[in-house]
Structure formats: structure tokens, C-alpha cells
Amino acid sequence: MKKRVLSLVLGVLMSITFISCGSTSSSPSDSKSESSSSESTASGDTIPIGVISPSSGALSDYGIAVNNAIALAIDEINASGGVLGKQIKATYLDDKHDSAEAVNCYNKLKGDKVVAVIGSVASADTSAIASVAAKDGKLILTPTSTNDAITGLGNSIFRACYTDSHQGEIMATFASKNLKAKTAGILYNTTDEYSTGLKDSFESAGKNSGLEITTTEGYGNGDVDFNTQLTKIASLNPDVLFVPDYYGTDTLIASQARAAGYTGPILGADGWDGVIEATDSGSMEALNNCFFSNHYSSDDTSEKVQNFIKAYKDKYDGKTPNALAALAYDSTYMVKEALEKAGATDDASIVKAMTGMTYEGVTGNIALDENRNPKKGAAIIEIKDGKYTWNSTVE
Ligand code: PHE
Secondary structure: OHHHHHHHHHHHHHHHHHHHHHOOOOOOHHHOOOOOOOOOOOOOOEEEEEEEEOOOOOOHHHHHHHHHHHHHHHHHHHHOOOEOOEEEEEEEEEOOOOHHHHHHHHHHHHHOOOOOEEEOOOHHHHHHHHHHHHHHOOOEEEOOOOOOOHHHHOOOEEEOOOOHHHHHHHHHHHHHHHOOOOEEEEEEEOOOHHHHHHHHHHHHHHHHOOOEEEEEEEEOOOOOOOHHHHHHHHHHOOOEEEOOOOHHHHHHHHHHHHHOOOOOOEEEOHHHOOOOOOOOHHHHHHHOOEEEEEOOOOOOOOHHHHHHHHHHHHHOOOOOOOHHHHHHHHHHHHHHHHHHHHOOOOHHHHHHHHOOOEEEEOOEEEEEOOOOOEOOOEEEEEEEOOEEEEEEEEO
16 A cells, blocks of 8 residues: 555656656747657757756746747747748756756757757756766757856857856956955855855955955855844955845845845845845845846847847837846857758757857857857946946956
């Protein structure tokens, strides 16, 4: 009897795992009818690509933006004739910002014989996927994962964004040059690759620019109470406080830091994108005097950026695309270009075509170096009275 119950439970669990990574329910609204197909890459009149993103869970704002932007780019590409005479067809899978789930998603897409995967979003999840995909030689293009180690996992792993050593350095330099800071505190997630990578790069870049790190405090995944660490930080009162995490945690830390009496600038990196949307109006003041590095600014007046913003807004109820959407949009066009250049859909040809690519996108010029990372500038965004405002651009 026990056995039967157990196998029933296991069966249900297995089917949940399968459904969550086999379902397309969290894909962009107009792509809902798409299902994962088992067409082979070489036959049929569509070219299947896979998308992995956290369209539910703690980073769902990111996953949805990425899916929306990819769907927009694919619509544009297909409307203008597709690629290699075929239409691109995407399968969107939800990794829920869970690394084991991300690997399930990858394996599912591999079974569906997608020619390339765009994803995932958070560094920890992309890292897990890349470790597996590198052995397959399957092209993985992460639009947004900045952790340095990811592209080193294999020759088929690329990114459209800059790395954490770059943004950590940008923020340390910004602290010492622009804000004239001499001392810094760091509060970071000791259990997350993105957060630890940024802490390391900020720390080492700080050393080079004469910024003394006077206190480093940590916490773990899922923590919501940072009072002990922030009380200590407030009493030491460093000139700036660096908080490298994602929006849901950043908003908690900012308001608890202000409550603990820390009034100095709080600095972050791209994971701060979305923090305003995650903060209710009563706590918005806590975000004043916060600065973070990002991949693009919607204030950019260039025609390319403004055309993208208009197309995105037209398709998605007037919503302004965030940096993740911009990077995902560029990534889709990079995959298109690789397919065109390859003239084929096998893994080796597509990977070869992506290697060393230069693409002029809405997030700037993306020139992939020999380590499959682009060299790119960054925008520094300041939060003022509930608005993201462009502060400066670092080339
Ligand atoms: N860079 C983040 C990561 O690696 C993801 C991210 C990209 C967040 C862009 C916001 C904007 O996990």
C-alpha cells in the first residue's frame, strides 16, 4: 500500500516537473498557442529555437520581459521573410529561477531538437544549463547573465551582455570618482553566484581606485530580515553601500537600511532593474540616492532605441521595455544573423557563425571577443522620486 502511494506521489511529482518545463503557458500572450514541437532541425518549414527564462517565481518580471521581447523580434523577422526561407518558431520554457528546473528545460528543448537556446536570465540558472549544453556543443546565448565564469564553460556558450567584473568595476569607479567615496560597505547574498561574483569584482576594483571596504556582511537565499547586518553597517557609516542582488531583495534592503539610519548612497548592479516596480509608494523614498549599472536606458534618444521602445509599447499595452527586454531583443537578432551566416542549422555551423560576431543592437555595439563576451558600455541609472533617471554612460 505504502509503495503504491509513494509511486503515485512520485508520478504526480514527475508529471509536475514535466508540465512546468513542458508548458508554454507563461509565454507571451500571442505565442500561447505555440507548443513544443518535435520537428527535426533540418526538415519542416520552421526553424525551432528554445527560450528559457523565469516567467514565474521571484524573477518573473525579468522572464516575462525577455519572452515578450523575443516574441516581438521573431514576429518582425518572420514578417520580413524569416530566415533561410523558413519561419522561426520559439518554445518558451519557465525555469522559475531554479537551476535544476533550468536543466530540465534545456533537456526538454534538446529533445525537441531546437537549433539554439536563448537563456536563461539569472546567472546561477544559465550556469547550470551551460555546464550541460557545453558538452552537447549546443549554442546557448544568454541575453542577460553577467557572471564571469559562464562563457568559460564551453565554446558554444555566448552572452549579449557585459560581465560582472565590468559592472563591479564601473560601480567602484563611480563611487570613488563621481561620488568621491573613500569607504564602502558591502551587503551580499553569500549563496548566489551573481551576488558573490559582483562582490568580488567590486572589492578588487575598489582596491585599485582607492576605495576602502570597511565592512562586508552576508545573508542567504530567501532571507528577508537584514536588520542585524544593517545596524552594524549604519553604525560604521561607510560613504557608500554596495548591494549586489535582484530587485525583490534590493527593495527590502533599501528600506531596512534607511530604517536603520543609513542615509548614504546605495549602489547596485543590473539586478536593481525592476526595483521601483517592486516597491510600494509608501517606501519609495528609501530608493532615493540609489544608483545602479544597467545595459541600456530608455531615455536614449537614438532612433534604433526609440523604434524598439515604440514597437514594444505598441505590442505590450504601452509598457516600457526594461534592459532585459532590450538584451533579449538583440539576442534574437544575433541568433538570426548566425543562422543566416551559417546557411545551415546544425550545432557546429551555428556556433561557428556566432563566434566573433559583431552586432549593432539597441543595447549598443555587441562585439564578441575570443571568450564569447561582448565589450560594451554601461548606463548608470539613478533613482529619483520613484523614477529611473539616466545619470551617466560609461564607455
Ligand atoms: N545580470 C543578472 C544575472 O546575471 C540578470 C540581469 C540582467 C538582471 C539585466 C537585470 C538586468 O543574474
